[in-house]
Amino acid sequence: MAENRPPGKHKGLVIINTGEGKGKSTAAFGLLLRAWGRGMKVAAVQFIKGETSKFGEHMALEKMGVEVIPAGRGFTWTSHDLDVDAEKARRGWKTASEMILSGDYDVMMLDEITYPIRYGWIEVSEVIETLSRRPQMMHVVLTGRHAPAELIEFADLVTEMKMVKHPYREQGVTAQKGIEY
Amino acid sequence: MAENRPPGKHKGLVIINTGEGKGKSTAAFGLLLRAWGRGMKVAAVQFIKGETSKFGEHMALEKMGVEVIPAGRGFTWTSHDLDVDAEKARRGWKTASEMILSGDYDVMMLDEITYPIRYGWIEVSEVIETLSRRPQMMHVVLTGRHAPAELIEFADLVTEMKMVKHPYREQGVTAQKGIEY
Numbered sequence A, B: 001m002a003e004n005r006p007p008g009k010h011k012g013l014v015i016i017n018t019g020e021g022k023g024k025s026t027a028a029f030g031l032l033l034r035a036w037g038r039g040m041k042v043a044a045v046q047f048i049k050g051e052t053s054k055f056g057e058h059m060a061l062e063k064m065g066v067e068v069i070p071a072g073r074g075f076t077w078t079s080h081d082l083d084v085d086a087e088k089a090r091r092g093w094k095t096a097s098e099m100i101l102s103g104d105y106d107v108m109m110l111d112e113i114t115y116p117i118r119y120g121w122i123e124v125s126e127v128i129e130t131l132s133r134r135p136q137m138m139h140v141v142l143t144g145r146h147a148p149a150e151l152i153e154f155a156d157l158v159t160e161m162k163m164v165k166h167p168y169r170e171q172g173v174t175a176q177k178g179i180e181y
Helices: A024-037 A056-064 A082-102 A114-118 A124-132 A149-154 B024-037 B056-064 B082-102 B114-118 B124-132 B149-154
Strands: A014-018 A042-050 A067-072 A107-111 A139-143 A157-165 B014-018 B042-050 B067-072 B107-111 B139-143 B157-165
Touching: A014 A024, A014 A149, A024 A042, A024 A056, A024 A107, A024 A139, A024 A157, A024 B024, A024 B056, A042 A056, A042 A082, A042 A114, A056 A067, A056 B024, A056 B056, A067 A082, A082 A107, A082 A114, A082 A124, A124 A149, B014 B024, B014 B149, B024 B042, B024 B056, B024 B107, B024 B139, B024 B157, B042 B056, B042 B082, B042 B114, B056 B067, B067 B082, B082 B107, B082 B114, B082 B124, B124 B149
Parallel strands: A014 A139, A014 A157, A042 A067, A042 A107, A107 A139, B014 B139, B014 B157, B042 B067, B042 B107, B107 B139
Antiparallel strands: A157 B157
C-alpha cells in the first residue's frame, strides 16, 4: 500500500490529539517513532512532565537519540508554587517556538501543551502565530485535554480519544510502569 | 509523578484501540515504545500490513531491535485472492498465540486484528481463550475498527479514536510518509 499512493497534495500537518480518553500522548509518541523510522528529524517538548521523573517514553526517546525537552514539574495539583510552573511553561514554549521556526525538525511534539494554554500561561494566539510561520513541510502534533476551539479550527487533523472502558476506575487497577508511564 | 504512585493492583492489561479515527495503531506503537524504554520485551504482529511494504513504524521497530511479524498482504481491497489473505491471517494468529503463551514477552501488539476477525478468518472466541491463558503480568494491545462486542467485554481498557477533523477529506491532502505510514 505504501508504495502505491494516490496522487494528492503534501503539506506539513498540525495534528491535535485531545479528549478524555487514553492514547493522546501515546499516539503522538507513535508518530515520532514512525517518522524517526523514516530517518526524519523529530523532537518533543513535554509541558507537564518534569525534569526529574523518568517516563518510559522519555527513556525510549533517549535510547533512540531523540531530543526531549522537559518544561514542567509534574502535574500542577502536586505543585506548591504555580508561578514556578508558569515560568517553566513560558520557557518551554520559548524553546519550542524557536525549535519550530529553526527549520531543523521534520516533526515536533508539544506534549500536554493544552494545560498551560488553559491556565493562561501560554497564549493560544502565540501558538497559532508560530505554527503558521513553521516550515511548509513540518508536522507538529499537540496533545492534551480541552484543546481550545481556535487551535482546533487552525489544525489539520484532530482526533478525540474517548474512554470506552477503563480498568483503574472499574477494577481498582493502578497505573503501570511501561504502559502508563 | 511516576515516583509517587498510589497503591493498587497490578495486572497485565488487554487494551483495545478502536473507532473510526486516527491513532489506533499509532498509540499502540507508542505503548510498545514506552515499554521498550523501560527495558521490557515487546513484539508486534501486523495482520493487514504486508511483508513487502516498508512502513515507518516497521523501520523504527527494526532499528530498535523489536520483532515485527507481518501477517498480511496489504489492505484486502487491493487483494485478488482472499483465500491467501485468510491463510496468512490464520498463520499470523497461530504465531501470535504461540508468542502470547510463550511467556517471553511483556507487551504484544496485535495490529489490525479486528479485520481478520470481522472477515471470519480468526474466531473471536479463540482470541479470548488465548488471551485468558496469557502470563498474568503480560499486556496485549489489539487495534482496528469495529472491535467485536465480546472482545470489548473481555478487555480491561478500551479507547475509541474519534475523528473530529481530517485533512484528507477536507483539504484533499494525501497520506504522508513518516506521518501516516
